[in-house]
Amino acid sequence: MTNHWIDIKNSDCILIMGSNAAENHPISFKYVTEAMEKGATLINVDPRFTRTSSKADIYASLRSGSDIAFLGGMIKYILDNKRYSEEYVALYTNAPFIVGKKYGFKNGLFSGYEKMPEGPSLGKYDKSQWAFDMDKNGVPKMDRKLKHKRSVFQLLKKHYSRYDFKTVSMITGTPEADLKRIYDTYSATGERGKAGTIMYAMGWTQHTTGTQNIRTMAIIQLLLGNMGMAGGGVNALRGESNVQGSTDHCLLWHIWPGYLKTARASNTSLAAYNEKWTPVSKDPLSANWWQNYPKYSVSMLKSFFGEKANAANEFGYQWLPKVDDGAVYSWFDIFDAMYKEKMKGFFAWGMNPACSGANAGKNRTAMGKLDWMVNVNLFDNETGSFWKGPGMNPASIKTEVFMLPACVSVEKEGSITNSGRWMQWRYQGPKPLGNSRPDGDIILALGEKIKELYRDGGVFHEPIVNLKWDYETGGAYDPHKVAKEINGYFVKDVTIKGKNFKKGTLVPSFAFLQADGSTSSGNWLYCNSYTEKGNMAARRGQKDAVNNIGLYPEFAWCWPVNRRIIYNRASVDAKGVPWDRKDWVVYFKGEEKDGKYVSRKWLGDVPDGGWYPLQNPDGSWRDDAKHPFIMRKHGHAQIFGPGRADGPFPEHYEPLECPVEKNYLNPQMVNPTAAVYSSDADAHATCDPRFPYVGTTYRVSEHWQTGLMTRTQSWLMEMQPQVFVEMSEELARLKGIQNGERVNVSSARGQLECSAIVTKRFKPFKMGDLVVHQVGIPWHYGWRWPSTGKEESANLLTPAAGDPNTRIPETKAFMVNVTKL
Amino acid sequence: MSKVFFIDTTRCTGCRGCQVACKQWHDLPAEATQNRGTFENPPDLSFSTYKLVRMREMETNGKLKWLFFPEQCRHCIDPPCLETAGDEEAIYQDEKTGAVIFTANTKNLFADEIIESCPYNIPRKAADGTLAKCDMCNDRVTNGLLPACVQTCHTGSMNFGDREQMTALAEQRLAQVRKKQKNASLVDADSVNVIYLIAEAPFDYHEFVTASAGAHGVTRHMALRKMVRPFTRALRQLA
Numbered sequence A: 001m002t003n004h005w006i007d008i009k010n011s012d013c014i015l016i017m018g019s020n021a022a023e024n025h026p027i028s029f030k031y032v033t034e035a036m037e038k039g040a041t042l043i044n045v046d047p048r049f050t051r052t053s054s055k056a057d058i059y060a061s062l063r064s065g066s067d068i069a070f071l072g073g074m075i076k077y078i079l080d081n082k083r084y085s086e087e088y089v090a091l092y093t094n095a096p097f098i099v100g101k102k103y104g105f106k107n108g109l110f111s112g113y114e115k116m117p118e119g120p121s122l123g124k125y126d127k128s129q130w131a132f133d134m135d136k137n138g139v140p141k142m143d144r145k146l147k148h149k150r151s152v153f154q155l156l157k158k159h160y161s162r163y164d165f166k167t168v169s170m171i172t173g174t175p176e177a178d179l180k181r182i183y184d185t186y187s188a189t190g191e192r193g194k195a196g197t198i199m200y201a202m203g204w205t206q207h208t209t210g211t212q213n214i215r216t217m218a219i220i221q222l223l224l225g226n227m228g229m230a231g232g233g234v235n236a237l238r239g240e241s242n243v244q245g246s247t248d249h250c251l252l253w254h255i256w257p258g259y260l261k262t263a264r265a266s267n268t269s270l271a272a273y274n275e276k277w278t279p280v281s282k283d284p285l286s287a288n289w290w291q292n293y294p295k296y297s298v299s300m301l302k303s304f305f306g307e308k309a310n311a312a313n314e315f316g317y318q319w320l321p322k323v324d325d326g327a328v329y330s331w332f333d334i335f336d337a338m339y340k341e342k343m344k345g346f347f348a349w350g351m352n353p354a355c356s357g358a359n360a361g362k363n364r365t366a367m368g369k370l371d372w373m374v375n376v377n378l379f380d381n382e383t384g385s386f387w388k389g390p391g392m393n394p395a396s397i398k399t400e401v402f403m404l405p406a407c408v409s410v411e412k413e414g415s416i417t418n419s420g421r422w423m424q425w426r427y428q429g430p431k432p433l434g435n436s437r438p439d440g441d442i443i444l445a446l447g448e449k450i451k452e453l454y455r456d457g458g459v460f461h462e463p464i465v466n467l468k469w470d471y472e473t474g475g476a477y478d479p480h481k482v483a484k485e486i487n488g489y490f491v492k493d494v495t496i497k498g499k500n501f502k503k504g505t506l507v508p509s510f511a512f513l514q515a516d517g518s519t520s521s522g523n524w525l526y527c528n529s530y531t532e533k534g535n536m537a538a539r540r541g542q543k544d545a546v547n548n549i550g551l552y553p554e555f556a557w558c559w560p561v562n563r564r565i566i567y568n569r570a571s572v573d574a575k576g577v578p579w580d581r582k583d584w585v586v587y588f589k590g591e592e593k594d595g596k597y598v599s600r601k602w603l604g605d606v607p608d609g610g611w612y613p614l615q616n617p618d619g620s621w622r623d624d625a626k627h628p629f630i631m632r633k634h635g636h637a638q639i640f641g642p643g644r645a646d647g648p649f650p651e652h653y654e655p656l657e658c659p660v661e662k663n664y665l666n667p668q669m670v671n672p673t674a675a676v677y678s679s680d681a682d683a684h685a686t687c688d689p690r691f692p693y694v695g696t697t698y699r700v701s702e703h704w705q706t707g708l709m710t711r712t713q714s715w716l717m718e719m720q721p722q723v724f725v726e727m728s729e730e731l732a733r734l735k736g737i738q739n740g741e742r743v744n745v746s747s748a749r750g751q752l753e754c755s756a757i758v759t760k761r762f763k764p765f766k767m768g769d770l771v772v773h774q775v776g777i778p779w780h781y782g783w784r785w786p787s788t789g790k791e792e793s794a795n796l797l798t799p800a801a802g803d804p805n806t807r808i809p810e811t812k813a814f815m816v817n818v819t820k821l
Numbered sequence B: 001m002s003k004v005f006f007i008d009t010t011r012c013t014g015c016r017g018c019q020v021a022c023k024q025w026h027d028l029p030a031e032a033t034q035n036r037g038t039f040e041n042p043p044d045l046s047f048s049t050y051k052l053v054r055m056r057e058m059e060t061n062g063k064l065k066w067l068f069f070p071e072q073c074r075h076c077i078d079p080p081c082l083e084t085a086g087d088e089e090a091i092y093q094d095e096k097t098g099a100v101i102f103t104a105n106t107k108n109l110f111a112d113e114i115i116e117s118c119p120y121n122i123p124r125k126a127a128d129g130t131l132a133k134c135d136m137c138n139d140r141v142t143n144g145l146l147p148a149c150v151q152t153c154h155t156g157s158m159n160f161g162d163r164e165q166m167t168a169l170a171e172q173r174l175a176q177v178r179k180k181q182k183n184a185s186l187v188d189a190d191s192v193n194v195i196y197l198i199a200e201a202p203f204d205y206h207e208f209v210t211a212s213a214g215a216h217g218v219t220r221h222m223a224l225r226k227m228v229r230p231f232t233r234a235l236r237q238l239a
């Protein structure tokens, strides 16, 4: 979330699309309800009428996988009807930038495309062809009037001119009248002082076009001037309480803590690594915050290797693993490699891939090809017991499985970081049961054992023996020590910015981190969370900030530097005056003399840098100001996004498996850069009469994730006892299916038995003359519980193919059949 | 002064946190259920289910609605169940809170008669004839806590407090909801301590949303029974 949960209450118009907030993020509805009480409009767009839809002022359905068409139509509507905030767009986004002549878009492909027959990516782009034109000083050329033919703004207009009502309706199956009503209502937030917000989740990410779904909305939010505003932003509702935290701390293969890049093999030295990943801007008005990259990477290395890291040995850079250039090591690739017997061992830590992973059948087979597997979890699950699951012959499976029982979150101390980026400290409740232990304890012990084994040498033992590993107190894992390590220390006496700091004291904020080895920080983004003033995340102050918009700056702590709404300097005009005078986020209140600002003072939230506003009260431009989007190299938000794998503008492509013979917007059917795997377990079927219905997966309020903690809970099982498939009355009639009866659902990859829920809440889609049916299944079940073994995972059906940027699977749109048993 | 619930169904998202909270606080066993082609489960109130969120889909003028009704005992101001039982040891009203409480002695009542007397079809019997229903979490309330279902509700659907405060809130919400939903109404506000705000016709939510006149309550037949009750009870106890 660029904003945070409470901030939803400040919105004038809430669009819930790609999420089912009422069911899956119930608490969010506290704030949605509050906003509605104050007059906000709630719009919900979803293939199925959900508990969220039941509360919406406006509901419309769309076929799964057609979000970019839907939102692309909104971009066109905003541009055609001048609903955009021109001042904001011209000042804060890259709409005025001039794109180089090499850029082009033809037949559904951007310039620079190359097919990759060897896979798994279908193809790739030479992104250098999308570069901006630069002036002689190396600053992007701009036309703030937005008239230049190759300005981002004009290219945007041209790109979405094809997304007219008729075409969009044909693709989405949404009636034109619904499209118009929603575009009109939402784009009204482009007015000065109004803010609209988007609440999305896996309904947008789990597609071969996942990243671009979100990019399309980000473009809308920028056009309407909704970024940085209270009640605005782009808000991802995370599917687990600590997903934000785990991503921040490098859950994913391609990033190190704090979104630093994983080193590539070609980054042969620390200097080369830092040079490669540190962006350079020649614009004096661009803060280009990532110019500090080396300070963060070196401080991280100091935190990893402590005193063993010094300038002479590149702070231990060579001890860290490098990934092959061009290679990908995502979840898909891990299970693909495992399936192809290229992996020997596997830690399934707090995960249940036998049920949670797309194409779960492939994952289950793959696990049978390992030598060993360690399952760290609260209870045994379908993963730990995969070898005795349905269709398995235990005698023929060699994998040795170890179970390490972990304790549950309330039995341990530590922090979680919620969707709103709030790091919240939690105290230990009851002590762990039996011989279960906190994850930290298990990792600590594991590390100690490995260190012991490598003490007398071994292949490439340096990283292991040199790893700083002093996180225990009294023989147990100490979460405070880890939290402090993440924040970071001064490792020698230093003077920075005129202030003296003693060796061994905690760094007050990342502005003080250094690239010379005098500071350590496990994650620069969290530097400021545990300081000499104490554990900021444990704060429980209930006082709001001066602007009274629910920032509660003394409750817990929020990255970065306790800024509750990021990009907040875009919430003010060039003179530092809020676009919205009522629910303002920051307000420049420096002293003024002869029409010029002479001192700096911001009120409200922690501003995105405390520089002067771009303009003085008399309208003159300042040369000591900075553009508000400080994390972007050029300081401007990106309507044109030349860094994405699949193009600088989002374009509609059909899901890998779809019900239509034709993409009505361009000749490419599928995202030409999608990740698609080709083992014999990766069958796909598009426009195939055997699988005529669109399938999607989702969650219900009553269960959580793969159900490990809920399927064993009788009160929850009482409410949602069995895996079900929801379908329209029309489809049920067609197939002769009675409400409540058990049916078979199958895809090119697998099948399972479900209870049919025949409901008015699913309706067939009319796409031109074509009628398309869609069904949906929750993915919370697995054969282990209930004991009948009949309630299986919906992921047996889903494809392990996905987005080229994130490798998130397309589990929201695939093709199935439904038959009577 | 009696305590009152104000249940605003227009804010209810059907999350069923209240349904689980009720079971948790009373440590009531789960029922063995099946998916019956609906999210609503268990299928009915029972001896071990005091709170049930009813879910109904309806379509009017092409507009689909999914209505949620968190059903529970209304803690009637003049409770027909209590009246019918006529046995303070079995059914009584807590003077302080207004809670209508069923005790283990309900075993000695004519269960079907009590059930029949309830205009909202709330009480349910165990195999041995003992009756049970929502107890207003009277143990919590008398110790200064909110009822478990109210405590858990995050949308503001479930509210609890003194009568004046709750009726004021109900009136205020009604006025506000009516701006968008013309048919909104408060259900039997003067005769119960659990006041529902609904936006559609009562029957659209569930059969027993209002006390349908005549069909229930203390009928003549029951009034007669009441007169002979002391004798029948004595007889039963002897047997």
Ligand code: SF4
Pocket (backbone or CB within 6 Å): B011, B012, B013, B014, B015, B016, B017, B018, B019, B053, B068, B070, B152, B153, B154, B155, B156, B157, B158
């Ligand atoms: S907890 Fe509140 S919102 Fe959830 S079902 Fe109960 S009354 Fe409705």
Ligand code: SF4
Pocket (backbone or CB within 6 Å): B073, B074, B075, B076, B079, B080, B081, B082, B100, B117, B118, B119, B120, B121, B122, B123, B133
């Ligand atoms: S609702 Fe029924 S059970 Fe509850 S107090 Fe009234 S009559 Fe008795």
Ligand code: SF4
Pocket (backbone or CB within 6 Å): B021, B022, B023, B025, B050, B051, B072, B133, B134, B135, B136, B137, B147, B148, B149, B150
């Ligand atoms: S008041 Fe208590 S007993 Fe009654 S429904 Fe709520 S939680 Fe259950």
